[in-house]
Amino acid sequence: MAGTSPAATKWDAKEFSPRYGQDFRAGANRVKIRRFKMRQIAQALCAAAVAFAAAGSVDAATLDTVKQRGVLNCGANGTLPGFGLPDSQGNWTGLDVDFCRAVAAAIFNDAAKVKFIPTTASNRFAALQTGDIDVLARNTTWTLSRDAQGLNATGVNYYDGQGFIVRKALKVNSALGLNDAAICVQQGTTTELNLADYFRANRMRLKTVTFATLDEALKAYETNRCDAFTTDASGLYGSRLKLAKADDHVVLPEIISKEPLGPFVRQGDDQWFDIVKWVHFAMLNAEELNVNQKNVEEQMKSQNPEIKRLLGTEGNFGEQLGLTKDWVYRIVKLVGNYGEVFDRNVGQGSPLKIARGLNALWTKGGIQYAPPIR
Amino acid sequence: MDAPTAAAAPTTESAALAYVRTAPAAAVSPPLATAGVLAWLRERLFPNLSSSLMTIVIVLLLIWIVPPLIDFLIVNATWTGSDREACLATAERPVAGACWAFIGDRFAYLMYGSYPIAGRWRVDLFFAMLAFGTAWLLWLEAPRRDLGAVYFFAVLPVTSFVLLHGFEAIGLPVVDTALWGGFTVTIVVAAVGIVVSLPIGIVLALGRRSELPAVRLLSTLFIEFIRGVPLITVLFMASVMLPLFVPESWSPDKLLRALVGVALFSSAYMAEVVRAGLQAMPKGQYEAAHALGLSYWQTLRLIILPQALTVTIPNIVNSYIALFKDTTLVFFVGIFDFLKTIEVARADPNWATPVTSATGYVFAALVYFVCCYAMSRYATGIEKRLSTGERR
Incomplete structure (x- = not known):
């Protein structure tokens, strides 16, 4: 192929011309080298294109990517009071927003290491699938079709309904x-x-x-x-x-439809799916065991085996997820348990004053129930 | 007064012409029907039946609209307060007007979005530099406008980027564009669109009229493709599709994607506006320039573009105004521009009242109106100045 290209013919012809002599031989070599490089570059580009195509579908380890980036990208609502809304200083507030902060707290021990990316109802799933965001916490209803189409609902952080x-x-x-x-x-x-x-x-x-x-x-x-x-x-x-x-x-007290809202992750990364799922469960378990932002330091000394497992003074449950032993301590200390987050954003501590209702713990007449940490 | 004195000293000639006045008569005011308020009213407002009817209808409309508007915006308005309670109707104040206290409380958010409070002086400095540059460039009597152009097109973009985005090496922490918002983003998007679209538009317009087939084809393809799709589609392509094709680390910043989308979009429209101006130039202008021995670029620079751009000023400004308002569409790709921050602010339950939304939208309308009207007035001034040769 190289021999038949017009450029090669031209150079070859010139090579025999006595006028160019030694100097020209060097030129011919350069041309060969350049041609070789071109082929290498083309091959590299092809390989890269294939790699990108593969990379587009599955992000191997989201946790590693997030740690490397140093910040969690969280898809939030931005216009829904109580769930995701910037306040007058531009700080994000809301139940979903605090959920992302809890994930960041568990990973980085810093609830501020979250970048909130406002998403709309129409671009939220694309943002998740393209890797623009790591977690979608945007009052998204858990339905079969969404689970089936490359997404995973990680739980229900708010049971909504009409x-x-x-x-x-x-x-x-x-x-x-x-x-x-x-x-x-x-x-x-x-x-x-x-x-x-x-x-x-x-x-x-x-x-x-x-x-x-x-x-x-x-x-x-x-x-x-x-x-x-x-x-x-x-x-x-x-x-x-x-x-x-x-x-x-x-x-009125009646809720006439099922709208379970929850955080979503991409399908295909089970470790990340587990982490996001268990951050929610950890917040529920913390509330159930009465571990909150105020008393978490004292509770670290608790002899209750359930609390010991929760806060990591016994066992290595956080490490099994790829996090640290004190992951729940970080969440509760920096963000709070589910009840606190609920109260602060949508409950009695907020202007909305939404009753706990279905979102009360299972022990208190609601249906918020978390599997045990053990 | 004077007249009897004059008559008392007649000469022989003046006796023969006794009717000639020797002093001016006292001025009589013009008839009511041709001067003064009444005449003005008759001439401007009631010259004939249809105009009279029109006047009456418009006056009635104004009476119907303006007083309630003033009541809402000023008389019954709430000027101070710290939360929604201040703007609610109470027994003492049965009608609650506009809730300006809400705008006051949220003003910083509407201007800067989520930009870190400690760094907001950087945005202020950017606004000041932009205002200075704009004034220098647009005020026709300003000294050294050539330096002004260098400042505006070379110094300002670089310093703005350093200021707004940050530059660790000189101690300005980087502020992620996800935190930018409010009027800042609107101005950034509009300014980039306005500054970039004219040069690219001129190049595309020349390309489309070029005699080189490849250049003409490419320019035409670009223009027709971009014009054939809505801006939202371009923005969606830039923000949703682009990351699908490139790996995460390669995908450009979200705001940058939107900026590129807006710039390409406005360039395509600008190209057609400029082309209209180029086509309005008579062939004789080109021929005369060639006869003088001017090259293609000299012809363009000295003869064609100055005239073509002059005739298209109304259209160029029209595009700019449309672009300024189109910046609101960036919210579809998750960027909080000025209008979106109003939407966010009005959703806040701390300020949720029956009048909050109306107040927010009135404020947005005022801001957009002031910006667009300023552009429009400036363009009118330029047109007047440049059309001196066409006036008699």
Whole structure:
């Protein structure tokens, strides 16, 4: 191939020309060397292209990548109060945000080593799959299709579901009392479908008033066009604060749909999957064992075997995950247990004041339950 | 007064012409119908039936809109406060107007986003340098505008990058672009788009009119491809697809991706604007330049581009204004520009009231209006100055 290229022919012809002599031989060698290099470069490029294609699909060890980078890339919401929202100083706050901080605390012993990357509903999964983010903690509903399509839900850090808000004056204390009520709802959402299902299942008559945006629906409810307003419970409390007289309205206890929200990771890295999964379980176990930010130093001296295993004074459970023995101590010390994080971001310690409800521990009437560390 | 005195000393000639005045008559004010407020009203507002009707309709509209607007924005507005309680309607104050206290509380966030508080002086310095450079370049009587151009196009980009992004070697810690936000990002994206799009646009426009087939084809392909897809698609391609093709360590910064996307997009539009100007130049201009012995580049630099760009100023500024507003689309790839920070701020439950969203959007509208109107007025001034030759 090299011999037939026009450049080679040209040089060969010149090589026999007496005018060039010795000097030219050196030139010919240079050309050969250059040609050889070109081939090498081309081969290297091909190999690299294949390697990139492979690298695109599976990231071998996310933990190593994260440690090497020195910062955890966390896909967050950015516009949902209580879950992911920058405050007036630009610091990120929220339940999901604190979850990422907990992962960073477990890895780096520094809850600040997180880079929050705002994601939208449409680009969040692509961001995870391309490696832009290591964890997606963005109030994402765990569904079968998402698990099947190259993602792994690591657990449920918030059991959400659709709820109702009504005027106190209406004196309704259950969603079952909403027969014949006009209900304001956002158009074209699963919320609208769930609503119809619920009313049909309970043999109640439904009058929906639909709007293009949630804000419009809320406005209509406020101006008495409907008796009730419905959306996911996590958003319901935030919406209530937008009403002129928030105290005149009450959130009904019924949750009529299943929206389990949780952090996601890429499929194909079981170690990373385990770490993210167990960070959540560790926070739940800490709450269950009453290990919190304030008493964690004392609890390090505890003789309770469960607490000893949790905080790493006994056994090497953190090391089995690829972390350190004191991983839970770090999480609780720097971020807090699940109950504290919940309270601070969405519970009684926040403006939203969402009741624990389903998100209470299994010992307290909820369904938050973590496998034991042993 | 004077008239009887004049009449009392007649001469023979003046007696014959007794009707000639010897002193000016006192000035009579013009008829009401042709001067003064009434005439102005009649001429400008009620010249005929249709205009009169129009005037009445517009006045009614203003009466309908303006007083409630003033009530909302100023009279009933809340100016101070530390949380949502301040902006809620109470028994003493049944109507709550705009919640300016909310804007005051969130102002720093709207300007800087999540930029570290300790480093915000760097953003301020960047704004000051940008304002200085813009004034130097745009104020036509400024001294040494050639130096101004060097400052604006060479010194400013480098120092801005060092300031905003940071440079460890001189003690400025690096600030990740994920933390940039608010008005800072809007200005950075718009400035890069505006500064980059004109030169690239000119090159593409010349390329499209070139007589070299390869150059023409490539320019046309680029322009038509970029113009054929929406900006959101370009941004999505840059932010979502690009990382799929290159390994993680190679993938450029997220903001940089968006900047490149915006710059390419605006260049393609700018190219068509400039091409319109080039096509408006009569063939005689080229021929005259050639007859004078000017080379292709001399012709362009001295004859064609000055005229072509002058006639396209309205369109160029139009593109700039559109670009400035299009910067809001970068939020789709997870960058918090000014409008998005407003969205974030209004979602905050600490400030959630019935008027918070409206206040936020009014503020956004004001800021965008001020920026765009300033561009528009400046362009009008330039047009007036450059069109001296066409005025009589």
